[in-house]
Amino acid sequence: MQDFKTYLDKTGEIGFVEQSLQTLVYAAGLPLAKPSELVLFEKGEVGQVLSLNEDYVEILLLSKTQVPIGAKVVRCGGPLTITVSDSLLGKTIDSLGQPIGRGVTHPKEAESRYLEVEPWGIAHRKNIDKPFETGVSWVDLVIPLGRGQRELVIGNRKTGKTPFLLQAVLSAAQRGTVCVYAAIAKKSQDIISIENFIKKNKISENTVLVSTSSADPAGLVYLTPYTAMTIAEYFRDQGRDVLVILDDLTAHAKYYREITLLAKRFPGRSSYPGDIFYTHSRLLERAGNYIVNIKDAKGKSTKKEVSITALPVAELVLGDLSGYIPTNLMAMTDGHIFFDIELFNAGRRPPINPFLSVTRVGRQAQTPLLRDLSGELTRFLVRLQDLRQFMQFGAELTEKTKKDLALGDRLTAFFDQSPNSAVPRSVSVVLLAALWAGFWKGSDISTLKGDIGKIISSYHQDPKYKIQLDNLVRNMEKFSELISFVKQNDTVTLGLGKNGKSS
Amino acid sequence: MYSEVLSTVRTVTEAARLEEEIDMLLVSLYKTQEGAFEQTLEKEVRSFVGSSIKEELAGESVGKKDYLEGLKKSLDTLKVVRLTIASEPTESGLTKIQSWIHSNLGEGVISDINYNPRILAGAVVVYAGKYTDLSLKSKFETILGKKKAVIFNQLAKSDKGANQKS
Numbered sequence: 001m002q003d004f005k006t007y008l009d010k011t012g013e014i015g016f017v018e019q020s021l022q023t024l025v026y027a028a029g030l031p032l033a034k035p036s037e038l039v040l041f042e043k044g045e046v047g048q049v050l051s052l053n054e055d056y057v058e059i060l061l062l063s064k065t066q067v068p069i070g071a072k073v074v075r076c077g078g079p080l081t082i083t084v085s086d087s088l089l090g091k092t093i094d095s096l097g098q099p100i101g102r103g104v105t106h107p108k109e110a111e112s113r114y115l116e117v118e119p120w121g122i123a124h125r126k127n128i129d130k131p132f133e134t135g136v137s138w139v140d141l142v143i144p145l146g147r148g149q150r151e152l153v154i155g156n157r158k159t160g161k162t163p164f165l166l167q168a169v170l171s172a173a174q175r176g177t178v179c180v181y182a183a184i185a186k187k188s189q190d191i192i193s194i195e196n197f198i199k200k201n202k203i204s205e206n207t208v209l210v211s212t213s214s215a216d217p218a219g220l221v222y223l224t225p226y227t228a229m230t231i232a233e234y235f236r237d238q239g240r241d242v243l244v245i246l247d248d249l250t251a252h253a254k255y256y257r258e259i260t261l262l263a264k265r266f267p268g269r270s271s272y273p274g275d276i277f278y279t280h281s282r283l284l285e286r287a288g289n290y291i292v293n294i295k296d297a298k299g300k301s302t303k304k305e306v307s308i309t310a311l312p313v314a315e316l317v318l319g320d321l322s323g324y325i326p327t328n329l330m331a332m333t334d335g336h337i338f339f340d341i342e343l344f345n346a347g348r349r350p351p352i353n354p355f356l357s358v359t360r361v362g363r364q365a366q367t368p369l370l371r372d373l374s375g376e377l378t379r380f381l382v383r384l385q386d387l388r389q390f391m392q393f394g395a396e397l398t399e400k401t402k403k404d405l406a407l408g409d410r411l412t413a414f415f416d417q418s419p420n421s422a423v424p425r426s427v428s429v430v431l432l433a434a435l436w437a438g439f440w441k442g443s444d445i446s447t448l449k450g451d452i453g454k455i456i457s458s459y460h461q462d463p464k465y466k467i468q469l470d471n472l473v474r475n476m477e478k479f480s481e482l483i484s485f486v487k488q489n490d491t492v493t494l495g496l497g498k499n500g501k502s503s
Numbered sequence: 504m505y506s507e508v509l510s511t512v513r514t515v516t517e518a519a520r521l522e523e524e525i526d527m528l529l530v531s532l533y534k535t536q537e538g539a540f541e542q543t544l545e546k547e548v549r550s551f552v553g554s555s556i557k558e559e560l561a562g563e564s565v566g567k568k569d570y571l572e573g574l575k576k577s578l579d580t581l582k583v584v585r586l587t588i589a590s591e592p593t594e595s596g597l598t599k600i601q602s603w604i605h606s607n608l609g610e611g612v613i614s615d616i617n618y619n620p621r622i623l624a625g626a627v628v629v630y631a632g633k634y635t636d637l638s639l640k641s642k643f644e645t646i647l648g649k650k651k652a653v654i655f656n657q658l659a660k661s662d663k664g665a666n667q668k669s
Contacts, residue, residue, distance in 0.1 A: 014634040029632030074634075 004042050007074040015057060015073040020066060023218040024262050026056040027073050033057045038076040041067050048080055058263060060219040062096060082227060084234040085110035090204035092195055095212055095223035113234060115226040119285040126289045128361045132309050135171030135422025136164060138352045138415050141432060142377055143337055146365030147241060148289030148307035152329050154314045155339025160350050161313055163419030165245050166197050171422040172243045173203035178235040179243045182228035183211040185221045185251045221255040229286045232308045239294040239304050244287060248313035249280055253325045270324045281332045284310055335359040349416050354381055372479040373429060384408040410435055413445045426469040427459050430492055433482045439497035451496040458494060504563060505577050508555045513601040515615040518578055524548045525575050532568055585629040587617045
């Protein structure tokens with residue numbers, strides 16, 4: 001960005017602040033100002049033109065300091081842009097692309113991108129056909145996602161949504177996917193926690209954190225998800241798969257409501273402006289599975305399938321799924337993962353409710369084995385829920401029912417996952433097949449958990465074992481075949497849990 | 504209707520002064536003392552403004568209150584040219600500026616004059632959001648920016664010449 005005088009000489013136009021209303025500024029002058037154009041005040045504050053009328057230019061202030069009445073303002077001649085390059089990886093920036101903490105040194109050839117662009121049309125898109133692994137067994141097996149899917153993460157506050165998102169980031173970043181985490185109006189402490197998680201797990205080289213705290217101006221908070229998506233699009237155009245986390249869009253909607261109410265826009269339902277749906281849909285429409293032209297070092301262009309997977313978050317009030325913003329977001333995403341406060345209070349981690357969660361395109365990206373497994377598991381979970389309700393009547397149980405209930409308990413223990421661990425999908429599939437085959441029958445839960453931990457660490461440490469499990473999951477077509485195979489081959493579970501034995 | 508009074512206004516400061524005078528006249532309308540309005544017009548209002556108001560009131564059929572309120576409103580509609588100049592303007596200078604504004608921008612435009620010796624000479628003009636820097640400082644900067652090397656060379660040559668002569 002250049003200085004005030006340069007823009008003044010370039011545009012030959014000036015405005016004077018006549019009214020300053022918290023985050024909004026009304027200035028007279030600037031006859032050729034355009035909506036969304038960036039403006040600069042004489043003391044260095046920046047703003048964006050929100051609307052125009054005969055007498056005033058309405059400006060959304062993007063700086064923390066207030067602008068005094070009478071201050072001069074100039075046009076910058078174009079919409080808001082941020083500088084993007086690979087140097088952003090491992091950094092925390094604000095929504096204007098300015099570094100928070102460590103500085104960003106962009107190379108000379110770094111490009112500037114507009115924050116608001118039209119999403120690519122159907123000609124550049126491809127159907128979702130590759131699975132996206134989150135490292136959370138519940139999601140990978142029951143509510144599977146695909147690369148390029150937009151899946152809403154929804155639930156009450158403090159139900160473990162952020163830990164789930166961090167697990168997804170960990171899992172994706174470890175596989176080389178670029179993760180852009182937009183922390184929208186978060187507490188500074190939460191932002192630091194996310195930074196620490198990234199550092200601790202050594203995934204900085206594949207992550208960018210775009211953060212605004214709740215103390216930042218509303219304009220800056222409003223831009224956060226657009227900045228994150230712009231960065232995601234940059235990496236997409238570099239031929240890299242991207243995961244974008246938008247945490248959270250209900251807070252974003254509240255800040256946008258604050259801005260529009262200040263600007264005296266006509267309030268709609270729950271006082272949100274009429275364009276709140278458009279505000280979010282034009283953002284989420286930018287995610288998807290794309291065919292991108294990638295140029296190599298020799299300048300030769302090749303087509304590559306690249307995805308931007310989006311996990312927007314919506315916070316519920318008292319578990320009410322029918323709120324205005326959550327239902328809007330459900331309408332524009334390809335499903336949702338519901339974090340149930342009742343399951344959370346019952347001690348489940350993650351407290352995902354599989355019956356109220358939906359995945360619309362994730363299943364089409366799964367292998368036949370996973371589709372078969374997912375169906376079998378869902379049927380069992382429905383039966384288990386019925387059985388548990390039936391048990392409340394104190395009825396006498398048959399042997400089969402007792403077995404199912406015991407398997408249900410083992411399944412619950414299997415799906416309980418610590419927030420700092422990501423379970424590879426191949427391990428999840430094999431473990432589930434082992435449970436179905438009757439492994440760890442009669443074992444206590446702590447033994448089961450210890451054995452699961454051993455299998456996961458072997459998967460990470462022993463390349464041969466990793467290849468064995470990955471090939472097994474890739475080549476099998478039916479869940480029943482996998483169960484038989486696991487029964488006959490002790491090596492698959494490292495000999496653990498067979499015939500209910502513990503290690 | 505108000506053209507005669509408004510023609511006495513040249514700058515933003517004068518407009519503010521006239522507004523104060525109108526307020527005083529409006530207050531005087533509600534005083535019970537006999538001839539309060541006329542007294543205020545003579546004693547509190549500048550004589551040339553007072554006589555213009557008297558003339559306009561005599562020629563119009565509107566009441567005093569409506570006239571004064573209308574005049575106040577028309578003051579708000581005046582457009583402003585912001586001028587930054589290098590020296591404080593004299594009375595004749597102000598009149599000259601105002602006559603230039605009238606002839607080039609039309610009536611109903613007044614000036615807001617700021618004094619800034621740093622611009623050396625000339626003026627910085629802001630009107631209807633347009634900004635034009637016609638100052639000597641900016642000319643110098645432009646020339647220095649473009650011909651810095653040439654100027655320094657010339658200066659160095661003249662220095663050498665002076666040294667050789669001495």
